[in-house]
Amino acid sequence: MLSLLKSMPGAIELGLIYALMALGVYITYRILDFPDLTVEGSFTTGGGIAMILITNGASPWVATIAAFGGGAVAGAVTGLLHTKGKINGLLSGIIMMIALYSINLRIMGKPNVSVYGIDTIFTTSNVLVVVVIVVIVTKLLLDLFLHTDLGLSLRATGDNERMIRSFGSNTETTKIIGISLSNALVALSGGLFAQQSTAADISMGIGVIVVGLASVIIGEAIFGARKVFWATLAVVLGSIVYRIIITIAYRVEWLKASDLKLITAVIVIVALVVPTIQKSLKQKKLARKRSAELLTDPVQRGGGQ
């Protein structure tokens, strides 16, 4: 038990780093309604860019911002494939994910880059403090962006594309911007993760999409998601809760570390299925209540429009 408590700060730290990735997934999956698999590649792109720049003597903060930029470019390409190339959304992401595998190897030069003994953004200060600040600032900036005129049209693109087009928004452009911003956040997360673990690995991005989805869904389930401010906060908290669940799962004796991805998949399935069941149960209950009301009160008319 004590060792479990001791591992909590680490879990929270990791949850916060991955929260940036989850915010990216939130933009595509929830706002744009676009399941984007590019993130599996762009997470590594961010890690690779950060590590390579740092080992070549760049300032860690510059390297971190460059990671963000690299992800933005990758996302923009996916957006272009989907909008201008008219390629199915899921497929555009898969294509980019595969392409990024090669590109990431080119960036890193080898499958694994480590920076042991070189300064990262975490070297001189407490990791937790740095990530808390980065995550809060990013979250608030994202909230602000989603309330600007451009941000509103991005949200409307996922909510009612026909409507926002009838008001003069080029929805192809808003999609590209959204997917680009999403992957920029994912790559930023990858850049921080690589610096925290002092290494970037070609396979570090495998499975992040599911982790991102799990965080978004857990966050919504526990904390709700009405206004943008609460929705993004829920995503961040969801990411932390997810890490805590995983940390606890690690302690279960009959589970192996390699079962982790299966556990994540199960969490996502449960999180996706439970709300659907809840909703249909609620509907049925409401329907029963309404028909009972109508029976006892024949004067009262149905709900109407």
Place this chain on the structure above:
Amino acid sequence: MLNISKVSKLFNPGTVDEKTALIGINLHLKPGDFVTVIGSNGAGKSTLMNIISGVMRPDAGNVEIAGDKITLLPEYKRSKWIGRVFQDPMAGTAPRMTIEENLAMAYKRGKPRTLLLGVTPAKRAFFKEQLSRLGIGLENRLGAKVGLLSGGERQALSLLMATYTKPQILLLDEHTAALDPARAELITALTDSLVHEMKLTTLMVTHNMEQAIRLGNRLIMMDKGRIILDVNEQRKKELTVAQLLNEFEQISGKKLADDRIVLG
């Protein structure tokens, strides 16, 4: 204001499913004209609306608004001239966004969308004032999600969003057809007052004959992709529903067939 010349549109050309939606349509609207459009099912009314708004491109012919030739302009670029309300009350608003956010998006019709805040205190006051014109209390619910509104309320909001930035052309495609009679009447009255107050050049498709005669200063009737009758303001004043149906039969040689037609 709106000038449509020799516009034709075919669907699935050269196949067994070929449909002639519009053939050589000519239509000219003067500024401030309020034209009601009636016609049987499949007459091409919606296709005409879609061609004006740029959802579809004509196979032949031209569309001009205020002297600008816009035939090939994509939909999103024309919306700076055109306000639209759709038949489906769900189509004109974003349900997961608030009333004020929806209004803020409509406020920026056809203007560049930048990184400035969408809803500012000044804009909020303006939105409130505009919403109060609807007279259904939406001005007190600025922060409510649009998805929580009823169909009638959503359609009223759509109507305000489509008109309050004074578009050059307003297109209404059976925008009351999905509502129950009482709410349809409310939206019709709102439409009439908004169009008159702002002197909007309007094209309104309706399946309600009485409404088509009562509203506006001109009435056109469509059948099989053509405008078969064009009634001016003076004649319209004396027109009755019976005369109108009779006229349709005379010209087209059949009864006006539309199961949703309301005689008024």
